[in-house]
Each structure stands twice: as structure tokens, then as C-alpha cells.
Amino acid sequence: MSDTAERTAPVEIDRVIIRFAGDSGDGMQLTGDRFTSASALLGNDLVTLPEYPAEIRAPAGTVAGVSAFQVHISDHDITTPGDAPNVLVAMNPAALMSELAKLEPGGTVIVNIDTFDDRSLTKAGFHDDPLQDGTLKGYTVYEVPMTSVTKKACEPLGVKPRDAERSKNFFALGLISWMYTRPEKPTIEWINTKFASKPLVRDANLAAFRAGHAFGETAELFDHPYSVRPAPQKPGIYTNISGNTAMAWGLVAASQQSGLPLFLGSYPITPASDILHELSKHKNFGVRTLQAEDEIAGVGSALGASYGGQLGCTTTSGPGLALKSETIGLAISLELPLLIIDIQRGGPSTGLPTKTEQSDLLMAMYGHHGESPLPVIAAYSPANCFDVAIEAARIALKYRTPVLVLSDGYLANGAEPWLLPDVSTLPQLDYQLTTEHNHVDADGNPEFWPYLRDPETLARAVALPGTPDLMHRIGGIEKEDGSGNISYDPENHGRMVALRAAKVAGIANDIPDVEVRGDVDDAEILVVGWGSTWGAISGAVDRVRTSGRRVAQVHLMHLNPFPKNLGEVLRRYPKVLVPEMNLGQLAKLLRADFLVDARTVSKVKGVPFTAGELEQAISDLLES
Template sequence: MTDTAAPPDALPVDKVIVRFAGDSGDGMQLTGDRFTSASALFGNDLATLPEYPAEIRAPAGTLAGVSAFQVQISDHDIMTPGDAPDVLVAMNPAALKSDLHMLVPGGTLIVNADAFEERNLAKAGYEQNPLEGSDLDAYRLITAPMTSLTKEVCKDLGVKPRDAERSKNFFALGLVSWMYSRPTEPTMEWIDAKFAGRDLIIAANKAAYNAGHAFGETAELGHQRVVVPAAPQQPGTYTNINGNTALAWGLVAAGELSGLPVFLGSYPITPATDILHELSKHKSFGVTTFQAEDEIAAVGSALGASYGGYLGVTTTSGPGVALKSETISLAVSLELPLVIVDIQRGGPSTGLPTKTEAADLLMAMYGRHGEAPLPIVASRTPADCFDVAIEAARIALTYNTPVILLSDGYLANGSEPWRLPEVDSLTPIPVEFATEFNHTDADGEPEFWPFLRDENLVRPLALPGTPNLMHRIGGIEKQDGSGNVSYSTENHAHMVAVRSERIAAIEVPDVEVVGHPEADVLVLGWGSTWGAITGGVRRLTNAGYKVAQVHLTHLNPFPKNLGEVLARHKKVLVPEMNLGHLARMVRAEYLVDAQAIGKVTGQPFTAGEIEQVALGALDD
């Protein structure tokens, strides 16, 4: 926490949702990120939702080019970036047009008045300037000539007008920071560090920020300045983390916990690429990153590295998983450890690469040829990606199997405060490779059988380089035990059964029921819907309704107590960012009348949506 105290006249509020929206080139992601960081350091709980177009530079000023960043900050534990923003910052007409409908009635609307000129209005499809009519009367409108004021303060610094214009997002940041009593120092320090060596840019950005701050102070805004006090948090050291960074760190941690070097084979794909970027930085942990020629080589190289004794990992999104599926099946057949990370996005095909969706669950479960079962885990929050990455590696290395980890674009780019774990508290992942013969042949000679299983049906791994244990493995069906090629039909049926049983027998923790244990309505979820479901269920519980919640990390195998838990509740609702994948799975597995609640708009559920759906089920 910084020493910047909120002004004594600031009105405390328990939460606020701010949405920064502008053109792709306006720096909205950076602005939102800075506001978030300052709030995190201030001690708020928070959740973020960055939304940006698929095009790197969509035509400036158009609706297609709008980039937005929504953040909720609060003085209490929150789960989501909020249902509807209290404040919308619109840097141009297109941003106003595309995002105004989200703003709560009576909400605060801050616009860059300079951008509302004829050309931009036309590009956004406005026939008249909305700032001039009565269309915006329902909101508290603050118009600030951000571009011209920024240029004005930069003039004396010797900054060229074009460069000065680029700093206008810091004006917006300064203004909103004043309104919500955010500390200034962290942003100043960040500007110094980020633009080190480029003094004019540092000066321009700081001047713009200060001008925005001063605008708030001096203009007759007619607004009470407010503050969102710090949220009570468990004692500890916190950092603000997004899902992809947490996931990358979890993989580094898994390497440390298992004593195996990490090998990442990857091919760039939105929204997974940042994991490749992050892991590329961590060579000092012995992490090898390989940017392969394609998705298939990415997973192939990772499997090759696993065969050599590394923790092999590949990271991708849905289209990449489709390309990797044949190699994943090979990993199922070879019974080698492998972690496949799928950062889901809107599909099919290229779909909505920068928008979130969670419609790869059935592909993860069934999207392979032959009977090819494998374990699936899913993360529920950005910080949870750390733990789930370790869990995926634990299962892969303990049971010698490929594991699919499902995250999504919302978790990947969203961030939250994370209480850092003590490294000593993380559970080691014991790994043992075979070094001795394990069988005797007909002549009494010792030999190595690569498919002689232990009590968990797990086969031994003898790494190349190990004396005497030379053996061959391959995708052709193998004789159980010896591992030799076998076309025996009986053996194949046996191997199919063993591969199925050994995955089904993987130990996973039981689910915990949150809320009322005897509730009529149970909301079952997986993945990033956790925040919205938790928020919605909490609202109903606080209002006295009997509702319960179960959220799955392990999607295959299911926790052993899941069937019994589902049977206890009259209605099971399954909100998912797809058309009912988990709902289908539990219906098939447990014969329960689970109702799918799908959302495929490229945006996460809100707590309010979950609340309404559950309320409807309670009323029935």
C-alpha cells in the first residue's frame, strides 16, 4: 500500500466499475492497466476485462477499432469485472457508440470532446454530434477537450504536437484517478521506468496525467470525489497477476517441483502467445522454449522432449488443439507425460480470436480418433492458473499421460490481486525413471518391459541413455507388458480397457459445495464462470435464498463425490460459455436433468445474469 491517503472529503463507496474505451491506437489497454495497478497497490480487490479487436490496427475511428478495458475495484472480495460500468471513458465517437449501452443509468460519462468532430462522427455512424443534443441527458456527462489540453501542456516541453497527442490517454487516466482518489506515485514511477531514456515522452505523459488530475480539481464538475477504500485481505504479499503470466509461472514452478527441466513447444496464436513470451524469459530456470514451424511440430517436439525426460508442454488455442490432436493421441498410446494448454477463444475456425468462449471442452474430452481418454483440468481465475498448471503437470508426471489444461481469453488477459504462495508450501512432484530390469524372459534372462504396469496401471519410463533398458515404443498397438507390436484383437481390447481404466482411476479431490447444502437449486460450473457464478449465488444467499454452488477444476475424471452431490439437489443449472458441454457430460455420466445455460457472445457472464437465471429456477 502506498502512502497516498485519500482526501478527507472523499466519499467512501464500496465498489466502482470503470470502463476505458477508445480507438485501438488510443492506449486504452495501457490506461486500464495503470488504473488497475494503482488500485491494486492501494489495496483494493479488483477484477479486469480487457477487450480489444482482432485487427492490430483496425481503421482508426471506426466501431471495429474500439478497444476497451473494464475494471471493477472494491473494498471487499469481488469475483468479476462487474456487470455494468459506473463510469465510461469514451475517447472518440466510435467508443461512445459501441459501449454506451453498457453504462448504468445515471452513470458518469467522460468524453474527449476534441474527438467529436465531423469525420470521426461520420465514421462512427452519428449523423449529429451526440454531445450537442439531449441524448446523453440520462448520464452525468463530463466533456473534456483532452487532445487540445494535452497538446497545450506539452507545448512548452518542446514535444511535437503529434507526439503530444499520443499522451492524451494519460490525461484521461489523471482525470479518473482524481475522481477516484487513486495514488499518483505508482503511475509516475511506472512512466519513469517504462520510458527510461526517452525524456520527452516521460515529460509529456506526466504532464498529461497532471493536466487531467488538475482538470478534475479545477473544473466545475459538480461531482463528489469518491474513494474506494482498501479491501480487507488475508495478510501476505500480493501482486496483480493475469492468467497467462500465472500459468507460465505455474509451469516454471512445476519444473522446480518435479526436478525436470521444462520444454515448451509452441506456435504463436491468440490468446495463448503471451505464455510463450513469458516462458522465453525464464531460461535461468532451465526452461527451453521452441517456437516451432507449426502447431503439429510444437506438440511433436514437446512429446519428444518428454520422451527425453523433460516436462514437455505445448500451449495453444482451439484451432491449435485441433491440429495437435493426432500427436495427443500418440501420447495417449505411448503413455508419455505431456501438458497441452488450450487458451480457449470464440470459434469455430478463426472465430473471434480476441473474445472469450469456453467451447473446447468436448473437443478436449472426445476430440481424438479411437478410444483416447485423457485427464482434463480447468482454471477458474487468473491466479488459479498458477495452481492448475502445477496440477496438470502433477497428473501428467504421476500417471504418464497427456493432460489438457483449459483456460480462456478472459482469464488469460484478466487480472486480479494474488496472495503469493510460500514456495516451501508447494507440494513436490516426485518423478522416478526406471534404471533396472523389471522382468525375466523365458530363458531366465533379465529384461525390461516398458508396459509392465504398477498398481495404478502406470507404466515405467526408461529414458534413452539408460544402460541395458533399450526398448522400442510406437503408435502401433502394443502387447501389454512387453510393449512389442501386437495385432492380437484380444490384446487390443484389453489395452483399450486399460487406457480407459487408468485415466478413470486418477485421484482427484472431492468437490466442495458452497452455499446451502440442501438447496433445491445447484449451480454447477467450470472454468472462468466461477467469478460470475460465485457473485450471483452470493447475492441470492445474502438475500435469504437457498442456493448452492459447485465448481469443477477436474473435468476428467470427475471427482468421486460429484454424482452424489448432484443427486442431492432438485435442479442443476450449468452456466457455460458454450451451448452446454459440461451439461451434456453430467447428463450422460449421472443421468441428472442438468440444464445448460449457454452464453456465446464473446463476453463472460455477469453475476447479475447468474442471479437472474438461478432466481428463475427458484421460482419455478
């Protein structure tokens, strides 16, 4: 007895990075997601990185069909899903083939040994058995018969062996839950609720989960489990949130805070569709969702709803943003509020639909015909998508302008613990409307001028259809300053171009200055980022500073206009480094706007930077 007790006493570690990998049909995203939830409830800090193929079901057992979910859990504040996993769970040979190189040297490999037959090995591209031929030399390898034990556990339930096999991901989840001392209860409760309508599947999954847990405890394979203590966090109520859910909830919040019903016009596209799915559930908030016939109708219907006085919004990814471009130009000309949310993915063209990239920044800024400035803001973390949605709505409503919001596949699908805000502290959003005549014609008759502007914000007067006596026409043809009537006058066009530009530029007076983090006063280098690279940059900056060098960091949420103090901040430091998941799009803007020698560090591979890569890049520039 005492032997067992000693063997199973958990060893405390400060963090671990686990990568679950298997066939697309193996349920790895679900497994990772459940492990994440149990860890969140335990109070760990965590960051996740789901990676899955674009094909719904690539040929089973092939490397192309491998789906993986990486989760980093920790007893302290972390910002990235980790550079290299410590543990790889490989459900089949293809998963081992595809994922092994990512594992840290000497890391732990847990394989489902039942799948390592000749046929599967060949399909995965192995000539010899990697478990025998020395491929895994230096790694700690556990060969676990996941399929056969799962089948055996399900036998008494009367589940057919083929159906029982489908529960093997819950076996893996049970085993890893034991290894890292995750509480069983939340997973059991979740299985009970999720599969309530399918009792046999529910029971098979429960049996598999328990069998995995028991296997860890009883099979004398593992020396001991590990535990990761809760991370110190600010007091409050937390939930685990993905970027797309946070974005959807932020839009609902913006609707509530403005009193304007939300209208989403959207065409399904990876990785943005989950926002449409989420919002379509919330009709009791007065949310109207239209799955439009195409991307153009998505934004067109949203603009129509905005014209009618609702909070019009469209969601998309790069190829869809390209299609919406003309309508965004119309919205800029009509000067109506509109939210365009681009969840960036690998491009150009279909590119890498399920992979992340930041390569739409210049399209967001300039991808419209004519002189057509519009505000651009970017989220930096999954939870930050909530705040960004509200900020976008604030600007759109106040300045009567389309606002382009940038997120990306990494933020959209990644998750982190979120300290839930007190909803009473959310900003009130005010959409001022005109209900009376605002001008007098030459004969002294009162009239309505839709392009009369607020002298401070340059926002135009908006009167909604249905407002008595203020009937007027607006359109995409150039409008006369003030009256809004069609005008082809050259001087007037020049004035309107300048007014639209000044209106957007003036928003700089209404957004916070950038905050410099790190060695504010004496940094040798400033690292400037935007969007989802925040976690990796922060981690890298901290590491370089720990090594004794002085580094400052700025992360931009407002990309157009830039915060007012940005130029001064950029010029304050001898070197400026801009990490981006593109070939240097923000750096180009900084160089053009501020004449600073901003250097680019690029990664355009469909996967996020690791903190290690950026630590190296910062060190290299410091040494150069």
C-alpha cells in the same frame, strides 16, 4: 480556500466499475492496466476485463477499432468485472457509440470533447451530435478537452503537437486517478522506468498525467473525488496477476518442483501467445522455448522433449488444439507425460480470436481418434491458473499421460490480486524412472518391459534414452501388454484399451472431492460450473441467497475424471443448473455420466456472463 477544500474532499464509495474505451491506437489497455495496478497497490479487491478487436489497427475512429478495458474495484471481496460500468471514459465518438449501451442507467460519461467533430461523428455512425441531441439524457456527462490540454501541457517540452497527442491516454489516466483518489507515485515511477530510454516521450507522458490530475482538481467541473477503501484481505504479500502469467509461472514452478527442465513447443496464437512470451524470458530457470513452424510441431517437439525426460508442454487455442489432436493420440498411446494448454476463444474456425468462450470442452474430452481418454482440468480464475499448471504436471508425471488444461481468453487477459504462495509449501512432483531391468524372459534373462504397470496407478515403467541396458522401442502401433512389442492380437488390443481407460479413470482416487458451497444441506437448486464462469456464478449465487432462497454451488476443476463424489452431490438437490459459455457441453457430460436432469444456461457471445444474468437464470429455474 475553504471552498476548494470542501469541493475536493473525497466521498467514500464501496465500489466502482470504470470502462476505458478508445481507438485501438489510443492506449486504452495500458491506461486500464495502470489504473488497475495503482488500485491493487492501494489494497482494493479488483477484477478486470480487457476487450480489444482482433485487428491490430482497425480503421481509426471506427466502431470496429474500439478497444476497451473494464475494471471493477471494491472495498470488499468481488468475483466479477461487474455487470454494468458506472463510469465510461470515451476517448472518441466511436467509443461512445460502441460502449454506451453497456453503461448503467444514469451512469457517468467522460468524453474527450476534442474528438467530437463532424468527421469523427460520421465515422462513428452518428448522424447528429450525441452530446447535443439528447442521446445522453439521464447520464452525467463531462466534456473534457483531453487532446488540447495535453498538447498545451507538452508545449514547453518542445514535443511536436502530433506526438503530444499520443500522450492523451495519460491525461485520462491522471484525471481518473484524481477522481478516484489513486496515488500518483506508482504511475509516475512506472512512466519513468518504462520510457527511460525515450526521455521526450517520458516527459510528455508525465506532463499529460499531471495535467489530467490537475484538471480534475482545478477545473470546476467535478464536485468532488471519490475514494474506495482497501478491501479486507488475508494477510500476506500480494501481486496483481493475469491468467496467462500465472499459467507461465505455474509451469516454471512445476519444473522446479519436479526437477525436470521445462520445454515449451508453441506456435503463436491469440490469446495463448503471452505464455510463450513470458516463458521465453525465463531461460535462467532452464526453460527451453521453441517457436515451432506450426501447431503440430509445437506439440511434436514437446512430446520429443518429454520422451527425453523434460517436462514437455505446448500452449494453444482452439484451432491449434484441433491440429494437435493426432499427436495427443500418440502421447496417449506412448503413455508419456505431456501438458497441452488450451486458452479457449470464440469458435468455430477463426471465430472471435480475442473473445472468450468455453466451447472446447468436448474437443478436449473427445477430440482424439480411437478410445483415447486423458485427464482434463480447468482453471477458474486468473491466479488459479498457477495451481492448475502444477496439478496438471503432477498428474502427467505420476500417470505418464498427456493432460489437457483449459483456460480461456477471459482468464488469460483478466487480472486479480493474488496472495503469493509460500514456495516452500508447493507440492514436490515425483517422476519415477526405471533404471534397472524389471522382467525376466522365458530363458531367465533379465529384460526391460516398458509397459509393465504399477499395480495401483497403472502407470507404465519409463526408462529414458541414455539408460544403460534398457534400450527399447515404443510407438503408436498397438503394443503388447507388458513387453510393449508390436501386437495386432485382438484380445491384447481390448486389454490395452481397457487399461488406458482404467488408468485415467483411477485418477479419481487421487483428486479431492468437490466441495459444495452455500446451502449445503437444504438447497433448492445446485449450480454447477467450470472454468472462468466461477466469478459470475459465485456472485449470482450470493445474490439469490441474499434474497432468501437456498442455493448450493459446485465448481469443477477436474473435468476428467470427475471427482468421486460428484454423482452423489448432483443427486442430492432437486434442481441442477449448469451455466456455460457454450451450448451445454458440461451439462451433456453430467447427463450422460450421472443421469441427472442438468439444465443449461448458455451464453455464447464472446463475453462473460454477468452475475445479474445468472441471478436471473437461477431465479427463473427456481420458479419453474
